[in-house]
Amino acid sequence: MNELYDGEQAGGTSRRRLLGTLGAGAVIASGALGTRNAAAAGTGAAGKAADKVAGRIDAEHPRFTLAVVPDTQYQYDEDRGDPAPLTASFEWLIEQRSAENIVFIAHLGDVVQNALAMEFAQADPVFKILDRARFPYSVPAGNHDIDGSKDDTRGDSPYLHTFGPQRFRRMSTYGGSTPNGYNSYHVFRAAGQQWLLLAMDWRPSDASFAWARDVIAKHPKLPVILTIHELVNADHGNPVAYFSDHGNRVWEQLVNDSDQIFLTLNGHYWPPGRVTRKNAAGNDVHLHITNYQDRFYGGSGMVRLYHFDLARNAIDVETVSPWIMDQDPAKRNELAEAEIELTDETNRFSIPIDFAERFAKFAPVAVRPARPASQLVIPGTAAYWRFDGPAADQVADQSGKGNHLTRVLLAGDAPTASAEFHPDQPGHASWLFPGGKNPARGGYLKTADNAPLNLLTFTSGYTIEAFVKLADDGQDHSWEGLLTRLGTGRDAGKTGSDPDEPTVKLGFSGGLELQWAVYPLDKNDTFTNWGHEMVAGRWFHLAIVNDGRHSIVYVDSSELLRNPATPSNGLATGGKPWLVGAGHYANTIDQGFAGNIGELRIVTRALKPSQFLNA
Numbered sequence: 001m002n003e004l005y006d007g008e009q010a011g012g013t014s015r016r017r018l019l020g021t022l023g024a025g026a027v028i029a030s031g032a033l034g035t036r037n038a039a040a041a042g043t044g045a046a047g048k049a050a051d052k053v054a055g056r057i058d059a060e061h062p063r064f065t066l067a068v069v070p071d072t073q074y075q076y077d078e079d080r081g082d083p084a085p086l087t088a089s090f091e092w093l094i095e096q097r098s099a100e101n102i103v104f105i106a107h108l109g110d111v112v113q114n115a116l117a118m119e120f121a122q123a124d125p126v127f128k129i130l131d132r133a134r135f136p137y138s139v140p141a142g143n144h145d146i147d148g149s150k151d152d153t154r155g156d157s158p159y160l161h162t163f164g165p166q167r168f169r170r171m172s173t174y175g176g177s178t179p180n181g182y183n184s185y186h187v188f189r190a191a192g193q194q195w196l197l198l199a200m201d202w203r204p205s206d207a208s209f210a211w212a213r214d215v216i217a218k219h220p221k222l223p224v225i226l227t228i229h230e231l232v233n234a235d236h237g238n239p240v241a242y243f244s245d246h247g248n249r250v251w252e253q254l255v256n257d258s259d260q261i262f263l264t265l266n267g268h269y270w271p272p273g274r275v276t277r278k279n280a281a282g283n284d285v286h287l288h289i290t291n292y293q294d295r296f297y298g299g300s301g302m303v304r305l306y307h308f309d310l311a312r313n314a315i316d317v318e319t320v321s322p323w324i325m326d327q328d329p330a331k332r333n334e335l336a337e338a339e340i341e342l343t344d345e346t347n348r349f350s351i352p353i354d355f356a357e358r359f360a361k362f363a364p365v366a367v368r369p370a371r372p373a374s375q376l377v378i379p380g381t382a383a384y385w386r387f388d389g390p391a392a393d394q395v396a397d398q399s400g401k402g403n404h405l406t407r408v409l410l411a412g413d414a415p416t417a418s419a420e421f422h423p424d425q426p427g428h429a430s431w432l433f434p435g436g437k438n439p440a441r442g443g444y445l446k447t448a449d450n451a452p453l454n455l456l457t458f459t460s461g462y463t464i465e466a467f468v469k470l471a472d473d474g475q476d477h478s479w480e481g482l483l484t485r486l487g488t489g490r491d492a493g494k495t496g497s498d499p500d501e502p503t504v505k506l507g508f509s510g511g512l513e514l515q516w517a518v519y520p521l522d523k524n525d526t527f528t529n530w531g532h533e534m535v536a537g538r539w540f541h542l543a544i545v546n547d548g549r550h551s552i553v554y555v556d557s558s559e560l561l562r563n564p565a566t567p568s569n570g571l572a573t574g575g576k577p578w579l580v581g582a583g584h585y586a587n588t589i590d591q592g593f594a595g596n597i598g599e600l601r602i603v604t605r606a607l608k609p610s611q612f613l614n615a
Helices: 086-100 117-132 158-163 206-218 245-255
Strands: 063-069 102-107 172-178 184-190 193-200 223-230 232-235 238-245 261-266 273-278 284-290 303-309 314-320 349-350 382-388 404-411 416-418 432-434 443-447 464-471 479-485 503-510 513-518 527-533 539-546 551-555 579-580 582-586 586-593 596-604
Touching: 086 102, 086 117, 086 303, 102 184, 102 193, 102 223, 117 158, 117 551, 172 238, 193 206, 223 245, 238 245, 238 284, 245 261, 303 404, 349 404, 416 527, 443 503, 464 479, 464 503, 479 586, 479 596, 527 551, 579 582
Parallel strands: 063 102, 193 223, 223 261, 238 273, 261 284
Antiparallel strands: 063 303, 172 184, 184 193, 232 238, 273 284, 303 314, 314 349, 382 596, 404 443, 416 432, 432 596, 443 579, 464 539, 464 596, 479 503, 479 579, 479 582, 503 513, 513 527, 539 551, 582 586
């Protein structure tokens, strides 16, 4: 594969719990890009939406879509052309607004072919479809929309009469324009934050570049998308984009020193292409060209959909023709069939972007302020341990119940204090446990032999929470324990399953699968909740919630799958101490935990996710 695509596979890490917990308001067609078979079969949607108000979007959902409409000039070419493709595109976008969470539509210029008033008069009612639907959009001027030999100080034009500031002032996203009216910016809300989009002229003047820099400076925390008619070009047979002469000027005067600009979109040239360049701050800028005017029917009203997914840290891109999708398949011609959806790697791809890391210098993810332990000692708290102090011989039980922990050392290095912590963690520190097995290494903590916690059976339910980061140092940590009871099933009078196993174990398999395995009071065998493979080196919040009958495992407040349906009651106990950071079999400590532990809380009732430590 060429340099353009190196490393550009979808994926990434969660930004925060908010971004990993999907809202209920939208059904988003992002993630793995699916073929639009239903649409290709003919949806009949076009023609129904012209006078509808666009559906609701979920501005807090971590997934949203930016719709991009490139050069439409051949649809408005004196007495040649056809407004039907663009009409169908706009009507389809209105129909799909809620389902795809489409927050904005960005045209890339060259609306018309010859900059004639009669051509803009043909295009104007089509864009009024969006106006009536109250769907925000932007339309910069392309070289075919104005006198292409002049910069944006060119003065009056039919373009300005149709797509000047007066058209956009009614939109809630509109932020302002240059005095000449040819450059504008919009601010929209999506994924729980604001985003700034610049719509720049075919040839911005130096004054307009200064205006754009000033707009960005006045919005210092907003990620910026630049739309402009010309910036990068690409060649047939080689989709690696490169700067045009004018594109070099745009890069030098605006993009390179504006770290907030992370994505640029332009038309003008064809075929499509893309490239990633480092800016002056050393960060990636993704530069994309998209234009289909050279294809069947002047591009067939092609729409490029940018599905932002802040939960997966990716932008998934697809290219479709709503106009052709809506045609009766039995009457669709051979050329149209090939244009329903472009699925080559130039027009359908995913870009990995760690949004939090990319925006960290100008819009860092806010770390929640530390919260005193007293705020987290809620009714029913049986034990609450915070590892936000020095790695001392004792960790106090903040619940006031006297279930203090004492440190026990094994072979090798002892646990140490760490400045790392989960961003939602009440205490801003942790302990690093450098554990392992064969032989047992590191250290762990235990309650006293007479601690009240040792005798609790939790017949009314329980919640156990922890902030954890698993080690990724390559040591053998299979079946390590995060939290256990020292007593075995045999000690509690249980003979089923393997009675030499602990009565309670919260730990991880050799494949880092989360495991909650217990002997209930009313059963002779172990009951096990299984989670998925956890990622080493990444913080997460863990919760086990039992309502007196069933246990449910949550990771980052998201309910997992493999929870037993058979009722069980309470936790069996042999009356022995609880252990933090140790694994044992037949009451023999066989390994120490490897990773960071931020804090642990045990409550004698079932909590809702809104009551968790990371809520």
